[in-house]
Amino acid sequence: MTTIPDFPAEIRAPQGSVGGVSSFQIQIGGTEIYTPGDKVDVLVVMNPAALKANLGFLKPGGTIIADKDSFNTRNLKKADYDTNPLEDDSLNDYHVFRTPATSLTREALKDLGLENQVMTRSKNMFALGVVNYLFSRPLDNIIVFLEKKFGKKPVMLQANRLALEAGYNFAVSTELMGPSIIIPPANLPKGTYRNIDGNTAAAWGLLAAAENSGKKLSLCSYPITPASEILHELSARKDMGAIVFQAEDEIAAVCAAVGAAFSGNLSATTTSGPGASLKTEAMGLAVIAELPLVLINVQRAGPSTGLPTKTEQSDLYQALYGRHGEAPLVVMAASSPDDCFYYSYMAAKIAMENTTPVVLLSDSYLSSGTSPWRIPENGELPDISVPKFDKPAEEWKPYLRQPDSLNRYWMSPGDKGFEHRIGGLEKQEITGNLTYEPQNHEKMTKIREAKIEGIAGKLPKQKVIGAASGKLLVVGWGSTHGAINTAVIELLEEGGKDIGYTHFNYINPLPENTEGILGSFEQILVCELNNGQFVNYLRAKFPGLNFKQFNKIQGQPFFTSEIKAAIINTLTE
The missing domain is CATH 3.40.50.920 (Rossmann fold)
Known part of the structure; x- marks a missing residue:
């Protein structure tokens, strides 16, 4: 099962307008599913605007489940329909199931003492009941979910359950639906699964990396669509040791993240395109200071504000080249919502093991889409080996390196004997003293480049x-x-x-x-x-x-x- 939501950027778009329509697409199957699908087999629409906005995504001969109560004169006008498409011949190429969802939902909930507006909100559960019948799915799991969701609100629990059952029973009692669609269970590898979105997966990957490296996790971020949910998720994970700082702006966030990395924490910052632009100078600081820092860029469409809730892969140049000077760093990208867990873990691993900033590219599609995620068993994730100096502190220097990897030893300035300073000015090889010596700058530039290039030998081989x-x-x-x-x-x-x-x-x-x-x-x-x-x-x-x-x-x-x-x-x- 794979899903993707689609919604406008406006917080309160005009109700009933085509521009204000939100949607949620899901593909389910008995084999492994890699996408939310192309055109859909079943389209559920709650008003005329939803039909107009999404009819083009329905396969010819597909099924439309529509709330006919909402296809009134006022809503038809908002959607720019001259006639009612449920009554004219415009939908003859589809199987149209006209449900009185609004009126039957209100009828089912009439004894609960709720206002009409509140009762009407439950019609989505009515539609879900109809869909469950269509796909031969029992209501048990949904009822369990509702009990967890509304356990402390018994009236709302009852309202949603009654609406769900009303929709299911309505579908059972009518012959217009046609035969049910039966999808066999998927044959997945053994394990414990849950559906997960990309932002949650990325947050959990950072937590796992902190646990396996023995480091504290510091997330320093500023809210931005579509990356904010990583900040939200980790702010709720203080019980797992997450230290979360919501800064006043993007620059403050990344500078705080650089400081957290210097102190010896696994440090991360999250953003999207506009915020990544503001973070570039501080990322250059992390490059020259050779500090492990993970920047997760959840890409969105367009330059400037662009299309904040839509997806694109247009920040690749920015990730590769978007810093002044010769400032190489590692760039990675996740492939699916559940994949975000593994690659945020690997981004943290590579950053800490190689004392370098890492940019992990996700995007809006991955961030809010979902896919099945098999929870890793203990010991299944790769080990994280942080380059620590294991000789007497007197022998250590800030830019002393491991000879093979060229990695700088990552030592906390708070540890006795390892007190030191860093900064954005070029440093002398080994000692870390400030210097403007030309040959040293060229040598340090080439060392930083060679260190990144050397990581290629540690990466998994590309597969075909x-x-x-x-x-x-x-x-x-x-x-x-x-x-x-x-x-x-x-x-x-x-x-x-x-x-x-x-x-x-x-x-x-x-x-x-x-x-x-x-x-x-x-x-x-x-x-x-x-x-x-x-x-x-x-x-x-x-x-x-x-x-x-x-x-x-x-x-x-x-x-x-x-x-x-x-x-x-x-x-x-």
């Missing part, structure tokens, strides 16, 4: 799905994995023997076997939700290869059908 060589390699990164993976699997099952697919989670540095994989194919099609940032990065790294690109910049994730069409078009050019 499908053909290991051939006519076309499809490439993705970050949140595009679900749609690309599904498209490639479908094409392989249809006989596409010369197609391979590789997906990148480690962007800088790239895994060591990247060039070998890319060079094994005649063409390389890079699919991304921007205007070609990753493909241009790869072109600069591997100039002799034949790169093609497929881009979408609409504030929406890829559809599987779009990727399939792009692959077929590339093969037939």
Whole structure:
């Protein structure tokens, strides 16, 4: 099961208007699901505006479950309908199930002493009851959820339960619904699962990294859509040792995070594009000071304010290059909501083990979408080995390094014998003293670069799905994995023997076997939700290869059908 919500940026958009419509899409199946799906089989609409906004996402011949009570003259006018689509011929290509959801909900709740407005809010539970009947699902789990949600509000518990049962019973009693849809249970690997959204998963990944490294977690952030939920989640986790500081602005937040890293804590800051712009100078400070700091950028669409609640992958250049001077750092990207747990954990691991800032790219689609997450068993996550100096303190210097990795030893200035200062001015090799000596600056610049490049040898090898060589390699990164993976699997099952697919989670540095994989194919099609940032990065790294690109910049994730069409078009050019 995979889900994605879609909602406007306005806090209080005009009720009943097309611009104010929010939606929630879910795909369920008996096999592993990688995306929320393309066009839907069933569309539930609570008013005319919802129908107008979402009808284009319904498959031909699909089912519409509509609250016919809301299709009144006033609401039809708000949605710019001249006639009632539930009564004219405009929906003849669909199976339309007209439910009196509002009136039947009020009837079911009439003895609870609630106002009409309050009773009407429960009609979503009526619709859920109808949907549960359609998909042959019992109400037991929903009732358990309602009991947990409204256990301290018995009237609201009863209202939601009565509305749910009314919708289910209405569907049972009418013959308009047609046959039920039966989906077998998914055959998942053994384990304990829960559905999780990307922001919660990212927060929990940081907590796990703090636990496994023996460090305290400090999150220093400023609220911003769509990253705020990481701040909210960790602020509620003081019982797990999380130290949370909500700063007055983005710059204060990242500067506090730099200070927390200097003190010896696992330090993180969260933001989205506009906030990441403000954090760039302090990220440069973390680079030159060689401090472990995790910045999670939950990308959103557009420059400036843009489309705050929509998704895009357009901050890649910013993550790679968005600092003055030669300021290399590690850049990573998560692929799915549940994936955010693992890669926030790995971002923290890499930051601490290599005393470097790490940027982890998520996006709006991952942050609020959900997918099943198998809770790791004890000992299943990779160990975290922090570079600590194990000799007498008298032998230590602030920029003394491990000879193989070039990592600076990460020592807390509060530990006896390890008192030291850092700052943004260039430091002398080993001693950490301030110096303007030209050759030292060049040497330190190259050391910082070599340290990041050396991390490539510690990364997992890049994998290929499908053909290991051939006519076309499809490439993705970050949140595009679900749609690309599904498209490639479908094409392989249809006989596409010369197609391979590789997906990148480690962007800088790239895994060591990247060039070998890319060079094994005649063409390389890079699919991304921007205007070609990753493909241009790869072109600069591997100039002799034949790169093609497929881009979408609409504030929406890829559809599987779009990727399939792009692959077929590339093969037939």
